[in-house]
Amino acid sequence: MGIDRVRWGIVATGNISTQFTHDLALLPDDAVVAAVASRSEESARKFAAEFGIPNAYDDYRRLIDSGEVDVIYIGTPHPQHYAIARTALQAGVAVLCEKPVTLTAAQAKDLIALAAEHRTLFAEAMWMRTNPVIQAVFADLERGVIGEPQQVVADFAFHKPALPARLLDPALGGGSLMDGGIYPMTFAYLALGRPAEVKAVGSLNQDGIDLNVAMAWRYDSGAVAALTCGLRSQNPWVASISGPDGNLQLPHRFHHPEYYVRTTASGAERIDVPTHGRGYHYEAAEVIRALRQGLIEVPALPHAGTLEILELLDETRSQIGVRYPGDDDDLSG
Ligand SMILES: NC(=O)c1ccc[n+]([C@@H]2O[C@H](COP(=O)([O-])OP(=O)(O)OC[C@H]3O[C@@H](n4cnc5c(N)ncnc54)[C@H](OP(=O)(O)O)[C@@H]3O)[C@@H](O)[C@H]2O)c1
Structure with a gap:
């Protein structure tokens, strides 16, 4: 993939999206934030103004379909991750998604399969791994x-x-x-x-x-x-x-x-060990490296690790009795 500066789209304008976007500025030769999307037009505009982002959308889907971004960063609460990541992967837009990428291992498995089917990069933003x-x-x-x-x-x-x-x-x-x-x-x-x-x-x-x-x-x-x-x-x-x-x-x-x-x-x-910034640019740099190599998996943020941790989370939730809406959804169809 002949990517010069990788064009990022930020999905959601909350706490972690703000932190992550600050850190992307530490990669000026490799990353540009091309668009931001929020559920609210006002938040999208405010975020765009704060970071000098040229395109702002009041709908996540419109950002994915805009053709303006190579990769989206998903910073919504966990239950929203799955549908947004799915939409992006199906559109051939790469995804870096906050942890946990999904609520269940079945959903993570589905996204990993979709990444392979569409030859599109998918990674969990487990930033600790790249620190x-x-x-x-x-x-x-x-x-x-x-x-x-x-x-x-x-x-x-x-x-x-x-x-x-x-x-x-x-x-x-x-x-x-x-x-x-x-x-x-x-x-x-x-x-x-x-x-x-x-x-x-x-x-x-x-x-x-x-x-x-x-x-x-x-x-x-x-x-x-x-x-x-x-x-x-x-x-x-x-x-x-x-x-x-x-x-x-x-x-x-x-x-x-x-x-x-x-x-x-x-x-x-x-x-x-010398570190700088808030620490989120390290994962972003790994995603950019993988995109430039045409990979669908970021070696530092491997799919197997994401999936196995979700399986352990499923098991732990089941033992302590924590349930979420959608836990029993059948994804096989
Ligand atoms: N890597 C880290 O260090 C780190 C730290 C904190 C959190 N996280 C992860 O990041 C994700 C978001 O956490 P956060 O602390 O940034 O949360 P937050 O401050 O509440 O922001 C979440 C954003 O998601 C959007 N959103 C979409 N649907 C929503 C809904 N139904 N209710 C509320 N907000 C909704 C909103 O943005 P719009 O209104 O703009 O659409 C909201 O501002 C979580 O999955 C969390 O695990 C990671």
């Missing part, structure tokens, strides 16, 4: 600096007196697991792979939204992972991977840290 600090940690693990990993511990819980409404609304895919739990799960998955056994407990509110979740994963190798997420506590928000020869520790907001601590027989060492 340089995280990559350095997993490079250490790969080099065997702590030996064979035996334990992973990670938590992702925060509390605000006024939580964003979508986090407590079942119709918007609310709950801590889908929003935050996906990070400790992905962290453990990157360290240890897919577990052989998963056990989860959760405390739900009266609307069936999970406010506190604890997960225990077991591996045939003998390794285990202990993972939590929640919306009611100010957690350390840290992660670690430990083996017989030491451990790798990630500090507060472990999914986009500024450094990590490597502890081995020679002592504890703080490793600073």
Whole structure:
């Protein structure tokens, strides 16, 4: 594909779309934001004015059909991801979609199949995977600096007196697991792979939204992972991977840290890895690289990882009793 500057279309004008669009400006030679779409004309115009975007639409579909973009970034609540991604892939427009890409593994599987059918790139915006600090940690693990990993511990819980409404609304895919739990799960998955056994407990509110979740994963190798997420506590928000020869520790907001601590027989060492921006341009750069190579899958954001995490989310939700509208939809037809 002879792409010069990749033309991005931003779908939705909320919190994360704003963060992501700020970071795209860090790739001036490779990316241009060509269009934005919102459900409201006023929001689309305001967002376009803020970022100097030439085209603004009051309808997501019109942006997809405009012919003005090579790739869309989807920043809506989770339940809306599937239909928007589907429409784009069918139109041959590449998709980078926020996490979790869908509510169920069946939906993710369908999108991956559609990407293959239409030879169109599809990726989940699991930005933690492309963070340089995280990559350095997993490079250490790969080099065997702590030996064979035996334990992973990670938590992702925060509390605000006024939580964003979508986090407590079942119709918007609310709950801590889908929003935050996906990070400790992905962290453990990157360290240890897919577990052989998963056990989860959760405390739900009266609307069936999970406010506190604890997960225990077991591996045939003998390794285990202990993972939590929640919306009611100010957690350390840290992660670690430990083996017989030491451990790798990630500090507060472990999914986009500024450094990590490597502890081995020679002592504890703080490793600073230079990062810049908010951290979203790293995933965007990977998408651009893949588009230029004509790929339909971004190597750093692999389809198999997206699908397996969604399968683990399905299983965890089933164990703790969290259900969403559409969970039983039959996608086979
Ligand atoms: N990667 C990260 O660091 C990160 C961080 C936070 C969230 N996320 C993910 O990003 C997604 C959005 O989160 P957010 O925090 O940006 O949410 P948000 O601030 O509420 O923004 C979501 C936007 O989606 C659009 N939208 C479409 N249908 C909607 C509906 N029925 N109700 C409400 N909004 C609707 C709205 O934009 P328009 O009105 O312009 O159409 C809204 O502003 C979630 O899937 C979340 O998991 C990722």
